[in-house]
Amino acid sequence: MARRRKKLEAGSWKLEAGTQQQPPPAAQAAPPPAPQGPPRNWPPVADRTLIGKSIKRLDGPDKAQGKAKYTYDIIRPGMLYGRLLGSPHAHARIKGIDLSAAEKLAGVKAVLALKDPAGEGANGKAFYQGDEIAAVAATTEEIAEDAVRLIKVEYEPLQALATAAQAMSADAPAVFPKGNVSQQSLQQEGDVEAALKSAAHIVEGTYSTQVQTHTSLETHGGICEWEGEKLTAWVSTQAVHGARDGIAGSLKIPQTNVRVITDYMGGGFGSKLGFDYQVVVCARLAKLANAPVKLMLNRKEEHLVTGNRPSAYAKVRAGVDAKGKLVAFDAETWGTGGAGAGAAFRVPYPIYVFPSRRQRHRDAYTNAGPQRAFRAPGHPQASFITEVVLDELADKLRLDPLELRMRNVLSATDPSQEDPSRQWRKYFPMGAEKIGWSKRHPTGDPASGPIKRGMGCAGNTWGGAGSRATRANCQILPDGSVLARIGTQDIGTGTRTLVAIVAAETMGLPLTGVKAEIGDTNYPFAPGSGGSVTVASVSATMRIACENARDELFAKVAPALGVEPSALAAKDGRIQVKDAPSKGMTWREACKLLGVQPISADGAFGPGLSSTGTSGVQFADVEVDIETGVTRVKRIVCVQDCGTIMDKLTAESQVYGGIIMGLGFALYENRILDRNTARMVNPNMEWYLLPGMSDIPEIDITLVDQPDRGPVGLGEPPVISTAAAVANAVANAIGVRVRKLPLSPDAILQALNEERTGGTL
Amino acid sequence: MKSFAYVNAAGEKEAVAALGPERGRFLPLAGGMDLLALMKDYIAQPDRLVNVKGLDRAIARTPDGGLRIGAAVTLTQLAESAEARRMYPAMTDAAAEVGTPQIRNVGTVGGNINQRPRCWYFRNEEFPCLKKGGSTCYAVDGENQYHAIFGDGPCHIVHPSSLAVPSVALNAKFRVVGPTGERVVDAGEYFQMPDRNLFGETVLAPNELLTHVMLPPPGAARTATYEVRFKQSHDWPLAFASVALSMSGDTVRGARVVMGAVAPIPWRSPAAEAALTGKRLTEEAAMTAADAAVQGAKPMTLNSYKVQIARTAVKRAIMKAAGLKTV
Numbered sequence A: 001m002a003r004r005r006k007k008l009e010a011g012s013w014k015l016e017a018g019t020q021q022q023p024p025p026a027a028q029a030a031p032p033p034a035p036q037g038p039p040r041n042w043p044p045v046a047d048r049t050l051i052g053k054s055i056k057r058l059d060g061p062d063k064a065q066g067k068a069k070y071t072y073d074i075i076r077p078g079m080l081y082g083r084l085l086g087s088p089h090a091h092a093r094i095k096g097i098d099l100s101a102a103e104k105l106a107g108v109k110a111v112l113a114l115k116d117p118a119g120e121g122a123n124g125k126a127f128y129q130g131d132e133i134a135a136v137a138a139t140t141e142e143i144a145e146d147a148v149r150l151i152k153v154e155y156e157p158l159q160a161l162a163t164a165a166q167a168m169s170a171d172a173p174a175v176f177p178k179g180n181v182s183q184q185s186l187q188q189e190g191d192v193e194a195a196l197k198s199a200a201h202i203v204e205g206t207y208s209t210q211v212q213t214h215t216s217l218e219t220h221g222g223i224c225e226w227e228g229e230k231l232t233a234w235v236s237t238q239a240v241h242g243a244r245d246g247i248a249g250s251l252k253i254p255q256t257n258v259r260v261i262t263d264y265m266g267g268g269f270g271s272k273l274g275f276d277y278q279v280v281v282c283a284r285l286a287k288l289a290n291a292p293v294k295l296m297l298n299r300k301e302e303h304l305v306t307g308n309r310p311s312a313y314a315k316v317r318a319g320v321d322a323k324g325k326l327v328a329f330d331a332e333t334w335g336t337g338g339a340g341a342g343a344a345f346r347v348p349y350p351i352y353v354f355p356s357r358r359q360r361h362r363d364a365y366t367n368a369g370p371q372r373a374f375r376a377p378g379h380p381q382a383s384f385i386t387e388v389v390l391d392e393l394a395d396k397l398r399l400d401p402l403e404l405r406m407r408n409v410l411s412a413t414d415p416s417q418e419d420p421s422r423q424w425r426k427y428f429p430m431g432a433e434k435i436g437w438s439k440r441h442p443t444g445d446p447a448s449g450p451i452k453r454g455m456g457c458a459g460n461t462w463g464g465a466g467s468r469a470t471r472a473n474c475q476i477l478p479d480g481s482v483l484a485r486i487g488t489q490d491i492g493t494g495t496r497t498l499v500a501i502v503a504a505e506t507m508g509l510p511l512t513g514v515k516a517e518i519g520d521t522n523y524p525f526a527p528g529s530g531g532s533v534t535v536a537s538v539s540a541t542m543r544i545a546c547e548n549a550r551d552e553l554f555a556k557v558a559p560a561l562g563v564e565p566s567a568l569a570a571k572d573g574r575i576q577v578k579d580a581p582s583k584g585m586t587w588r589e590a591c592k593l594l595g596v597q598p599i600s601a602d603g604a605f606g607p608g609l610s611s612t613g614t615s616g617v618q619f620a621d622v623e624v625d626i627e628t629g630v631t632r633v634k635r636i637v638c639v640q641d642c643g644t645i646m647d648k649l650t651a652e653s654q655v656y657g658g659i660i661m662g663l664g665f666a667l668y669e670n671r672i673l674d675r676n677t678a679r680m681v682n683p684n685m686e687w688y689l690l691p692g693m694s695d696i697p698e699i700d701i702t703l704v705d706q707p708d709r710g711p712v713g714l715g716e717p718p719v720i721s722t723a724a725a726v727a728n729a730v731a732n733a734i735g736v737r738v739r740k741l742p743l744s745p746d747a748i749l750q751a752l753n754e755e756r757t758g759g760t761l
Numbered sequence B: 001m002k003s004f005a006y007v008n009a010a011g012e013k014e015a016v017a018a019l020g021p022e023r024g025r026f027l028p029l030a031g032g033m034d035l036l037a038l039m040k041d042y043i044a045q046p047d048r049l050v051n052v053k054g055l056d057r058a059i060a061r062t063p064d065g066g067l068r069i070g071a072a073v074t075l076t077q078l079a080e081s082a083e084a085r086r087m088y089p090a091m092t093d094a095a096a097e098v099g100t101p102q103i104r105n106v107g108t109v110g111g112n113i114n115q116r117p118r119c120w121y122f123r124n125e126e127f128p129c130l131k132k133g134g135s136t137c138y139a140v141d142g143e144n145q146y147h148a149i150f151g152d153g154p155c156h157i158v159h160p161s162s163l164a165v166p167s168v169a170l171n172a173k174f175r176v177v178g179p180t181g182e183r184v185v186d187a188g189e190y191f192q193m194p195d196r197n198l199f200g201e202t203v204l205a206p207n208e209l210l211t212h213v214m215l216p217p218p219g220a221a222r223t224a225t226y227e228v229r230f231k232q233s234h235d236w237p238l239a240f241a242s243v244a245l246s247m248s249g250d251t252v253r254g255a256r257v258v259m260g261a262v263a264p265i266p267w268r269s270p271a272a273e274a275a276l277t278g279k280r281l282t283e284e285a286a287m288t289a290a291d292a293a294v295q296g297a298k299p300m301t302l303n304s305y306k307v308q309i310a311r312t313a314v315k316r317a318i319m320k321a322a323g324l325k326t327v
């Protein structure tokens, strides 16, 4: 019982509270921190040798050759394999757990019950399929799997809620202690009813998006190894420091006794931001067995228990005046984030100005794994709903939907000023030009034959500011080597390469002249890689640490050159006098002056080196076969900024990945629960459809560099608009709106059919 | 997966000898693309696997001018056989689109035809459905978007094999060996509806093996397979059709029209065949036949969209066979 409570206290999900995830639109991003210390700057654009260039990620070859060891790959001497037993029922009372047969199996070294049949609330119940009941550690994976199957659990299956509609229905069984549905929240501005009355055209409809799972290629989990009271944990995490604090808190041991390492990480997309319960179980198994234990989830568990993007439903009424100015948006919204977890999203999407707006939202709780932050939480859902409504309004007005956006998208508050974080008015025409928007036909491709072609577009925004809490360390060693250390982690985005770029640029060295060390709680604190904060946090802070170290070196070198330290520059592998570059010495000669005492300088995040707020637009060109309902996306055009581009290649990678993930959301991905048992029927990669190589269209990316702003995060924005743009393109092709995702053949044929039979449209 | 014994059979005789009459205890292992997945999911829990990759792996001409395809021939081998492609495009097109290149490189003809259903209730251990000896078909009022639109149950799977459908359209014969010798079964008789055989999908006894697919001489027949897939790769057809049309000039003398992914067995449509016979091959004729093919479809709660897709597949398969543009 006590064990189980730990899990709840640790807050992996809160049954009562109905945890909310609030989308952070640009407008609400943290204000820039107060100035402190000397003014900081990036080198003038013309002098940048690395920043903004196309730099291949440093660990690319190691990853391609399998030399990079992910958590999943790590094998420790004497290591055991852990396995979890999850509930096969989506809702059940646990009446008994008998571990004895598992304990007796040869090769089994530790067995733990994770529920307590005598326990109350979540302690004695399973609230979703896969809810952890017990765990074992054994000498091989096979024995661990066999042992788990020997555990006898007596369940009393209870009625389960599979869908938001079931949870909200009047005769739903009372499943959750504080009700199956949250209190309604209200956001409003202006008088929507009056504004709607004044509108020239009104669109009414119900829009919905599905539950999407993160489907990280590397599943969740870790390896735990104790040395006395000290724990080393290799964790597949987006937050080494967060994981350390979470593990220490759950095990009630000092944070100093826990070290978390993440050298390479196979994707998280938000689901690995919070610390993971299974790593705590792994640590307990390791303690019990007195041996290192690896516990990584299998694919099925990954789908069931490691989070998801909640579903979203919106019953919308929106109006526009005769001049094409939006006047009102009223939405009743709901969704499900699973067992006790929220399903927040905010409509209308904040880049469009609806002077009057109202959203009434309720979370419906269901017997499914709780949601977690998922790449731009809330945004793709809100974007889909809003952008499809915009296209419908444009149709009513008989106005080009691009023009409607140009008339209503946010721009600088002061028209005489340009706001670099609100660039849509510039980007929409750029994207239109690239996709060939002038060739777009009005809704409904007039071409004969079953293949219909169409185009659509959508815009996005994000914050992506750096975190003030970030710290970094830079060392210059007497032999000239440079060590850049920061406790961030590379979640596949290229952070290791970024750290090296910043250090090398600051020292005037080639990339090979510096060593970046990250992914370890022994290094200075950096925030979890979520909210697209990493690039801004890490670049700015590492720049400061490196400048501090470099300035110390200048101080050593200046007397030898007979100048003031401030007269020096580090450039082209030399320390030289700014105004007389031939006067100087090589970097190595300079470092020799350190004797035996290396420089070690810290940096704290400071202002001036990064910014916040991005804008982006995406356009889709699609083909729909109206006799089969199959959509093929031919081309996606993206125009996107992220402040100063630090590395063009890895920035583009983010955009490719985001768009492909957005495409999965648009067309394919769908967590399907059996409506009668709330068990997932597609917990695999066969029926949980993901875009494959041959489903990925041509992707045309224009990254707009803003070299004077400093970097802004880019991880999340590219995923936001894809589904909305594709949905609008599909409607433009077939002449019928599909108001729900995914745009499966089923959904498309159904929409076409309803149109033909004079249905909902 | 459960531990098992492994027997490496050199040929037909040894393989049959290593199998037994009890369903599910001893299983032939070909490419393993299906069987290993079933075992990892604890759906199949055999005590012994009998490696049958030693069965015939040749594609050979028969004396009568047909083709004989060994059970151990891989899908890639079949798809890339120039001879098979020239003679039976309906077969090679089907082979070429299965799963992914990796699956085709390893998966065999014998394994493909004898693979088990993909119904997600069948494949997930938590659902003790009819086919697994339980008392309900979860698909009936559950998630049946990919299930059958033909047949009366009690189980509503769609037969998973891409090769089964052209086999029936091409009037293939299957050579089967068992403990008492060999027999030859018409492809059209090989697959069984669930009311006759709930726990298996074919006439094969647990200790019998499929060794060869024998295709009759193609004569002047025009054949084609048309599949409707959502994803281009690593996915299953939503519905598909294979047709074989024997022609005199541009008039259809006889037709075999078979749909896939719509029923527990390859679903032949006598109505579509009748609609084509005696007609000139035009888009209208194809459309009429396609309408006839889906007459009598009985969609479940969530899969009526498949009727439209099956109709399209039949129409386009006929047009493809006729050398007309399909879209």
Ligand SMILES: Cc1cc2nc3c(=O)[nH]c(=O)nc-3n(C[C@H](O)[C@H](O)[C@H](O)COP(=O)(O)OP(=O)(O)OC[C@H]3O[C@@H](n4cnc5c(N)ncnc54)[C@H](O)[C@@H]3O)c2cc1C
Residues within 6 Å of the ligand: A686, B027, B028, B029, B030, B031, B032, B033, B034, B035, B036, B052, B055, B071, B075, B097, B098, B099, B100, B103, B106, B107, B108, B109, B110, B111, B112, B113, B114, B115, B116, B160, B161, B162, B163, B204, B208, B209, B210, B211, B234, B235, B236, B237
């Ligand atoms: C993502 C995905 C997509 C796929 N898409 C398709 C598709 O589009 N079309 C399609 O047809 N298939 C598809 N498949 C399935 C795949 O083609 C089959 O699994 C494969 O062809 C099976 O061949 P195998 O040799 O690997 O068979 P195995 O896995 O070795 O055997 C399959 C079954 O047949 C039995 N068996 C094997 N050989 C014989 C024999 N000679 N006689 C009697 N019984 C035998 C085995 O005991 C077992 O039960 C897909 C699979 C996946 C994972």
Ligand code: SF4
Residues within 6 Å of the ligand: B117, B119, B120, B121, B122, B129, B130, B131, B132, B136, B137, B138, B139, B140, B147, B154, B155, B156, B157
């Ligand atoms: S369709 Fe067949 S295999 Fe699927 S649940 Fe029903 S009985 Fe089981």
